[in-house]
Amino acid sequence: VTPQPKNPESTADAVAETHLPTAYQTVGPYFKIGLEAFYRDDLTGPNTPGQVIEIVGSVIDADGVSVPDAVLEFWHADSEGRYQEQPQLQPFEGSFVGFGRVPTDADGHFRFRTIKPGAVQVHTPARQAPHILVSVFLRGLLHRLITRIYFSDEPDNADDPVLGSVEANRRNSLVARADPSQSGRYTWDVFLQGASETVFFDL
Amino acid sequence: MDSIDTPPVAAVYRKYQDGILPAYNYPPYASSVKRSPRQPLVPLRQTLSELTAPRFVPPEALSPINLTKGPHGDALGERILVSGRVLDEDGRAVPGTLVEIWQANAAGRYLHAHDQHDAPLDPNFTGCGYFVTDRAGRFAFETIRPGAYPWRNHYNAWRPAHIHFSVFGPAFATRLITQMYFPGDPLLPFDPIFNSIRLEAARNRLIASFNWDTTVPDYGLGYQFDIVLRGSEQTPMENKP
Numbered sequence: 001v002t003p004q005p006k007n008p009e010s011t012a013d014a015v016a017e018t019h020l021p022t023a024y025q026t027v028g029p030y031f032k033i034g035l036e037a038f039y040r041d042d043l044t045g046p047n048t049p050g051q052v053i054e055i056v057g058s059v060i061d062a063d064g065v066s067v068p069d070a071v072l073e074f075w076h077a078d079s080e081g082r083y084q085e086q087p088q089l090q091p092f093e094g095s096f097v098g099f100g101r102v103p104t105d106a107d108g109h110f111r112f113r114t115i116k117p118g119a120v121q122v123h124t125p126a127r128q129a130p131h132i133l134v135s136v137f138l139r140g141l142l143h144r145l146i147t148r149i150y151f152s153d154e155p156d157n158a159d160d161p162v163l164g165s166v167e168a169n170r171r172n173s174l175v176a177r178a179d180p181s182q183s184g185r186y187t188w189d190v191f192l193q194g195a196s197e198t199v200f201f202d203l
Numbered sequence: 204m205d206s207i208d209t210p211p212v213a214a215v216y217r218k219y220q221d222g223i224l225p226a227y228n229y230p231p232y233a234s235s236v237k238r239s240p241r242q243p244l245v246p247l248r249q250t251l252s253e254l255t256a257p258r259f260v261p262p263e264a265l266s267p268i269n270l271t272k273g274p275h276g277d278a279l280g281e282r283i284l285v286s287g288r289v290l291d292e293d294g295r296a297v298p299g300t301l302v303e304i305w306q307a308n309a310a311g312r313y314l315h316a317h318d319q320h321d322a323p324l325d326p327n328f329t330g331c332g333y334f335v336t337d338r339a340g341r342f343a344f345e346t347i348r349p350g351a352y353p354w355r356n357h358y359n360a361w362r363p364a365h366i367h368f369s370v371f372g373p374a375f376a377t378r379l380i381t382q383m384y385f386p387g388d389p390l391l392p393f394d395p396i397f398n399s400i401r402l403e404a405a406r407n408r409l410i411a412s413f414n415w416d417t418t419v420p421d422y423g424l425g426y427q428f429d430i431v432l433r434g435s436e437q438t439p440m441e442n443k444p
Contacts (some may be wrong), residue, residue, distance in 0.1 A: 033315060037333060
């Protein structure tokens with residue numbers, strides 16, 4: 001038995017009509033059962049060109065307490081600064097796509113392994129330094145928070161238009177710090193509130 | 204072809220109008236207070252990074268998934284048939300987008316280690332699944348009507364029955380996670396999560412409608428739930444059926 005929607009072939013029946021967009025709601029405490037199928041904490045593969053990097057950090061609330069029920073999503077370009085645009089036959093199988101999804105663990109920590117994105121300069125008016133887009137979801141957040149990760153060892157940061165749009169004293173919250181003791185390892189934390197509050201964007 | 208060197212869409216997504224997005228800090232929802240930012244958001248101009256997203260090949264035919272069949276038999280509860288379309292604000296279909304769903308069982312219990320509500324688990328019901336919208340943006344699935352359940356937000360707090368939906372859409376900018384509610388649920392006026400949306404019309408968009416046309420005789424009730432993503436200022440070059 002299958003539901004049969006009305007007007008099965010009608011794809012443009014309401015083009016003139018403006019629909020109100022669907023509002024956000026929180027992921028709640030039990031998102032794991034719905035989102036776990038596409039957890040992606042390692043986007044590297046034997047044939048993925050680029051430098052393997054690992055980003056580790058925590059999500060921290062107003063009391064300085066780590067949040068054990070957050071999920072972060074990442075979206076970034078490949079090592080040449082290009083975004084994957086070919087539609088996939090099966091979600092997140094096969095070659096590098098650039099999408100990651102990582103929950104925080106019981107201690108509020110996360111770990112994401114990928115390849116370092118290249119500078120994005122095609123189809124964009126100003127060259128962008130290598131960066132990763134991040135969506136933050138958690139119980140208590142009625143809609144997602146949007147932020148970016150840049151890399152402390154990238155000279156391009158100085159000319160990046162998005163970093164440049166952020167007050168200088170808050171920019172550091174967007175920059176993952178290279179670990180001097182381990183090549184390719186970066187630390188980056190999300191402060192939801194407080195003196196070190198991370199910069200979140202209105203998109 | 205060679206779409207990596209072609210702009211994916213010649214579009215910028217519109218701002219949400221006031222009253223649709225809930226406030227981050229919304230004290231009636233107690234968990235929001237210590238987990239939401241206090242600084243104003245920084246405006247972000249949409250760049251190629253925000254205008255791209257993972258995309259998927261739409262299935263040739265709509266093939267509804269069925270959450271009601273477990274390893275030992277049928278899940279307990281009221282069978283329902285949920286169908287709808289993913290559209291944008293101008294009514295254009297959003298084909299080939301990934302939708303993930305999760306929900307409590309008929310007794311109001313999630314198959315999750317942290318859910319300690321004193322209600323039975325159903326060995327034949329996981330309450331989760333995913334699908335990719337077809338060329339017309341359509342989806343359909345069969346499930347069990349979820350139960351209401353208590354939570355500790357305030358005295359005698361109960362969540363109205365709901366199904367969680369996660370939708371990617373054509374761009375990072377259109378990513379959406381929301382909840383579908385049921386018409387006539389007496390708990391809706393008491394629910395701070397539902398009521399965090401200020402605009403009544405936007406709240407009502409989250410309530411599925413009973414659909415007689417998809418209701419199957421002697422089998423189950425049909426509900427319609429359309430998901431509307433942010434529209435773009437210009438006509439996308441893709442996204443044509």
